[in-house]
Amino acid sequence: MIHPMLGEAWLAMGANRLRTALTMLGMVIGVGAVVIMMAIGQGAQYAVQQTISTMGSNLFIVLSGSFTTAGVRSGSAGAPTLNVADANAIAELDGVVNVAPTHQGTRQLVYGSQNWSSQVIGTTPEYLDARAWNIVNGAGFGDSDVRSATRVAIIGKTVAENLFGDDDPVGKTMRIQQNPFIVIGVLGSKGQNLDGRDQDDTVIIPLTTAQRKVFGTPFLGSVRMIMVQAESAETMPRTMESVTSLLRQRHRLREGVPDDFFMRNLSAAAESEAETTRTMSILLGAIASISLLVGGIGIMNIMLVSVTERTREIGIRMAIGARQRDILSQFLLEAVMISFAGCLLGLLLGLAIALAINAFTGMVIVISGSAALIAFVVAAGVGIFFGWYPAQKAARLDPIEALRYQ
Amino acid sequence: MVQPVIRVAGLGKSYETAAGLFPALKGVDLDVRPGEFIAIMGPSGSGKSTFMNLLGCLDTPTVGDYFLAGENVAHMDKDALALLRNRTLGFVFQGFNLLPRMSLQDNVALPLVYAGVDRETRQAKARELLAKVGLGNYAESLPNRISGGQQQRVAIARALVNEPRLILADEPTGNLDSHTSEEIMRLFEELNGEGITIVLVTHEPDIAAHCKRQVRFLDGQIVSDQLTTGDSA
Numbered sequence: 348m349i350h351p352m353l354g355e356a357w358l359a360m361g362a363n364r365l366r367t368a369l370t371m372l373g374m375v376i377g378v379g380a381v382v383i384m385m386a387i388g389q390g391a392q393y394a395v396q397q398t399i400s401t402m403g404s405n406l407f408i409v410l411s412g413s414f415t416t417a418g419v420r421s422g423s424a425g426a427p428t429l430n431v432a433d434a435n436a437i438a439e440l441d442g443v444v445n446v447a448p449t450h451q452g453t454r455q456l457v458y459g460s461q462n463w464s465s466q467v468i469g470t471t472p473e474y475l476d477a478r479a480w481n482i483v484n485g486a487g488f489g490d491s492d493v494r495s496a497t498r499v500a501i502i503g504k505t506v507a508e509n510l511f512g513d514d515d516p517v518g519k520t521m522r523i524q525q526n527p528f529i530v531i532g533v534l535g536s537k538g539q540n541l542d543g544r545d546q547d548d549t550v551i552i553p554l555t556t557a558q559r560k561v562f563g564t565p566f567l568g569s570v571r572m573i574m575v576q577a578e579s580a581e582t583m584p585r586t587m588e589s590v591t592s593l594l595r596q597r598h599r600l601r602e603g604v605p606d607d608f609f610m611r612n613l614s615a616a617a618e619s620e621a622e623t624t625r626t627m628s629i630l631l632g633a634i635a636s637i638s639l640l641v642g643g644i645g646i647m648n649i650m651l652v653s654v655t656e657r658t659r660e661i662g663i664r665m666a667i668g669a670r671q672r673d674i675l676s677q678f679l680l681e682a683v684m685i686s687f688a689g690c691l692l693g694l695l696l697g698l699a700i701a702l703a704i705n706a707f708t709g710m711v712i713v714i715s716g717s718a719a720l721i722a723f724v725v726a727a728g729v730g731i732f733f734g735w736y737p738a739q740k741a742a743r744l745d746p747i748e749a750l751r752y753q
Numbered sequence: 754m755v756q757p758v759i760r761v762a763g764l765g766k767s768y769e770t771a772a773g774l775f776p777a778l779k780g781v782d783l784d785v786r787p788g789e790f791i792a793i794m795g796p797s798g799s800g801k802s803t804f805m806n807l808l809g810c811l812d813t814p815t816v817g818d819y820f821l822a823g824e825n826v827a828h829m830d831k832d833a834l835a836l837l838r839n840r841t842l843g844f845v846f847q848g849f850n851l852l853p854r855m856s857l858q859d860n861v862a863l864p865l866v867y868a869g870v871d872r873e874t875r876q877a878k879a880r881e882l883l884a885k886v887g888l889g890n891y892a893e894s895l896p897n898r899i900s901g902g903q904q905q906r907v908a909i910a911r912a913l914v915n916e917p918r919l920i921l922a923d924e925p926t927g928n929l930d931s932h933t934s935e936e937i938m939r940l941f942e943e944l945n946g947e948g949i950t951i952v953l954v955t956h957e958p959d960i961a962a963h964c965k966r967q968v969r970f971l972d973g974q975i976v977s978d979q980l981t982t983g984d985s986a
Contacts, residue, residue, distance in 0.1 A: 351866045358854050358855070359854070422789075592758075660852055662850075664852075664863070665811075665835065666811065666838060666844050666846075666850075667863060667864040667867065667911065668839020668864050668868065669835065669867050670831070670832045670836070670867070671831060671835075672832075672834040673867055693863065746811045747806050747811050747812055750850070
């Protein structure tokens with residue numbers, strides 16, 4: 348039954364080509380808009396997720412506390428309240444994967460006739476694990492380098508380019524604060540972080556070397572910051588609580604005395620950024636689907652006209668034995684076919700424009716099968732939804748009246 | 754005795770109008786036996802069109818019974834009536850009523866589509882009937898390519914395609930000139946000669962003269978029912 352009806356629907360569509368094409372255009376624009384908006388929205392989401400993944404997952408940091416001198420407060424990490432022993436104790440807690448005490452600051456680097464100012468991070472080998480940062484050239488340093496405060500450095504891509512140019516930095520000696528450091532590794536590129544800072548403009552050296560040779564410390568072993576990686580996003584709040592109680596206990600803080608350290612959840616900020624782009628992506632899709640709705644109304648309009656024009660045909664069909672459901676499915680099929688054809692063209696148009704946007708602006712776009720699937724399902728839905736009323740109207744015609752219609 | 758194709762008993766139909774209930778048909782009795790060729794005659798408003806619509810299962814009566822091939826169809830639902838129109842009846846209209854976008858062959862085959870017959874059988878059957886009405890060479894043409902008389906032949910082929918028990922023709926020559934009308938009537942006579950039962954509405958006496966029996970309507974009732982006498986009217 349469906350087979351001959353497909354042919355008839357095709358004939359009916361072909362009978363008034365311009366009208367069918369214009370009706371379809373509504374769907375083409377609607378579906379095209381949805382596809383483009385979803386591609387851009389998902390592209391933005393993808394870009395943010397990429398940035399977030401460069402940061403490392405499930406991270407929080409503990410900063411040493413502030414101190415107050417004559418009413419002037421120093422800000423976080425002003426007071427030397429954290430030390431390496433704290434970091435080691437945190438590492439013993441359940442739910443903690445990596446702990447990296449760090450001490451960082453900006454220093455001038457010198458190699459040959461070149462010099463460059465960069466962020467220098469003194470830390471332990473766990474830092475690279477926590478941030479999922481790999482070394483593309485050379486090697487990293489180990490715990491023995493931290494123990495013996497060797498002068499070795501791992502440098503980021505930006506540093507390598509600015510200081511060493513085309514030379515291979517591995518094995519070369521550069522100076523930080525007059526101290527010679529041997530470059531033993533080059534880090535993989537991570538690009539910008541969420542604040543827009545270049546993460547590749549970094550030098551990583553052993554914590555002890557940083558404390559003794561580069562920054563100096565008020566007390567031996569004190570650190571400004573401890574980076575902690577929790578097992579998962581779910582266990583993170585619990586881990587943060589146990590770190591708090593551990594540190595309060597270790598720092599001998601009594602009930603009612605404020606914490607002498609700060610904690611900051613890095614992943615939370617990233618999550619909210621991701622949430623923002625997700626919301627934006629949904630919003631874009633929603634706006635685009637309004638044009639899909641308008642396209643659907645166009646189909647309904649044309650189908651209503653078509654039913655009126657073909658009243659006599661409906662009467663003839665009924666007289667020779669078409670049941671109500673035959674007439675209903677005929678007109679419904681026609682609406683769905685227009686909708687589907689429009690959807691298919693819209694899909695192609697949307698893809699072409701999305702690819703063109705990518706080619707000409709470099710904007711990240713993501714074309715997912717699910718977006719195409721959604722567009723198709725929606726188009727079929729639109730065809731059935733907006734085709735139903737006209738088809739119903741056709742099926743309910745009285746055959747005698749319809750046959751008499753001029 | 755042979756079972757009548759049509760047995761109508763006390764058939765009445767009233768319409769709601771602004772002036773109240775209007776009785777278009779007031780208790781009609783009629784039997785049509787297989788192989789008959791009947792002309793239904795009468796002026797406009799005599800109830801003959803209402804009667805034809807009831808016979809054609811396009812409408813349901815207000816009172817009375819209508820047995821079509823032994824089955825009382827007076828109170829069937831719309832789908833059951835559609836099935837009867839499709840399997841038991843063949844329609845021929847004044848205005849030919851072919852679908853303009855379809856080839857003649859597809860027009861003839863259309864009732865078979867609703868009967869759920871497969872494509873090959875449909876096409877073979879449609880070609881056979883087009884050949885029967887003398888239009889075998891026009892199978893792929895569109896209706897607007899052929900003359901009115903030829904269109905009516907196609908419509909007759911379409912009415913025959915489901916091998917109906919009865920053909921209902923509503924003023925089949927109303928849009929044709931006298932020469933073509935004669936040809937169409939001869940085709941009906943031929944078909945009747947093959948044993949097909951035909952009920953035909955007309956208001957022209959010389960068309961009715963081709964039929965074997967003439968039933969005359971006036972004011973919603975049958976006023977005369979007689980066999981055609983002589984060789985012309």
